[in-house]
Amino acid sequence: MNYDYLYRLVIFGDSGVGKSSFMDKYIHNSVLKTQMPTIGVDFGTKHIIGPNDKKIKIHLWDTSGQANFRSIARSYYSNVAGAILVFDKTNPNTFHNLPNWISDFDSINRNLDIPIIVIGTKTDLPTIISDKEITRFVNQYNVLYTEVNLGAKEDISYILQPLLDKIWEQFIVTNKMCPGIKFCTHGSLPREENTEQTTNTPTNSYSAPRSFLTKKNIINNICTIS
Numbered sequence: 458m459n460y461d462y463l464y465r466l467v468i469f470g471d472s473g474v475g476k477s478s479f480m481d482k483y484i485h486n487s488v489l490k491t492q493m494p495t496i497g498v499d500f501g502t503k504h505i506i507g508p509n510d511k512k513i514k515i516h517l518w519d520t521s522g523q524a525n526f527r528s529i530a531r532s533y534y535s536n537v538a539g540a541i542l543v544f545d546k547t548n549p550n551t552f553h554n555l556p557n558w559i560s561d562f563d564s565i566n567r568n569l570d571i572p573i574i575v576i577g578t579k580t581d582l583p584t585i586i587s588d589k590e591i592t593r594f595v596n597q598y599n600v601l602y603t604e605v606n607l608g609a610k611e612d613i614s615y616i617l618q619p620l621l622d623k624i625w626e627q628f629i630v631t632n633k634m635c636p637g638i639k640f641c642t643h644g645s646l647p648r649e650e651n652t653e654q655t656t657n658t659p660t661n662s663y664s665a666p667r668s669f670l671t672k673k674n675i676i677n678n679i680c681t682i683s
């Protein structure tokens with residue numbers, strides 16, 4: 458399928474927090490099941506319509522949270538347009554590890570200011586991590602935040618919207634180079650691989666900005682699926 462922009466996104470976080478479940482649900486609206494731990498890395502794609510009816514293709518790289526696959530996972534942190542950092546709301550360790558994941562990711566993406574959305578999973582189960590702790594973390598690390606029950610029936614196609622809006626505002630609108638975005642010209646070449654360019658220069662200027670969540674208002678705009 459043709460596209461105007463290709464965004465490469467990486468999913469990371471502790472083992473067992475629900476990264477692969479998230480990718481299955483986001484792409485296929487799959488029913489939650491007991492997953493095998495990811496071996497190394499997994500891959501998925503999704504097509505969405507962005508601002509100005511632009512077709513956006515998303516490449517999702519779902520990395521393993523296990524320590525023995527860490528170097529493989531890290532090799533997927535670069536050349537991305539955005540990051541999805543997942544933790545388990547029922548497991549405080551996975552929340553307290555978030556700063557380590559962020560500093561590891563930032564050390565690979567120095568000066569690029571790649572947007573990160575943090576997703577708290579398992580909201581169907583009792584949690585002991587307070588909204589206050591989460592608010593403090595979100596403000597301190599300047600990340601987007603949302604939370605989800607991946608076992609709920611509802612479709613979660615919209616869940617990455619704050620991240621996608623931020624990528625659009627930060628890189629496409631400003632025409633700032635981002636190695637995780639490719640721009641397609643829809644030229645006469647029939648195969649999409651042949652039409653990809655390494656620039657994210659848009660054909661049209663962006664005229665109707667859509668809202669996206671900032672560190673200040675994020676906690677009031679949590680999208681919860683229960």
Ligand SMILES: Nc1nc2c(ncn2[C@@H]2O[C@H](COP(=O)(O)OP(=O)(O)OP(=O)(O)O)[C@@H](O)[C@H]2O)c(=O)[nH]1
Nearest residue numbers: 472473474475476477478490492494495522579607
């Ligand atoms: N109750 C509940 N269980 C969940 C939810 N999300 C994921 N799970 C379960 O959590 C377990 C681990 O999920 P995975 O998606 O394999 O976790 P992962 O982060 O990919 O783990 P690694 O691949 O080892 O890094 C699975 O048995 C899922 O069914 C949720 O929102 N609620």
Ligand SMILES: [Mg+2]
Nearest residue numbers: 476477494495
């Ligand atoms: Mg996995």
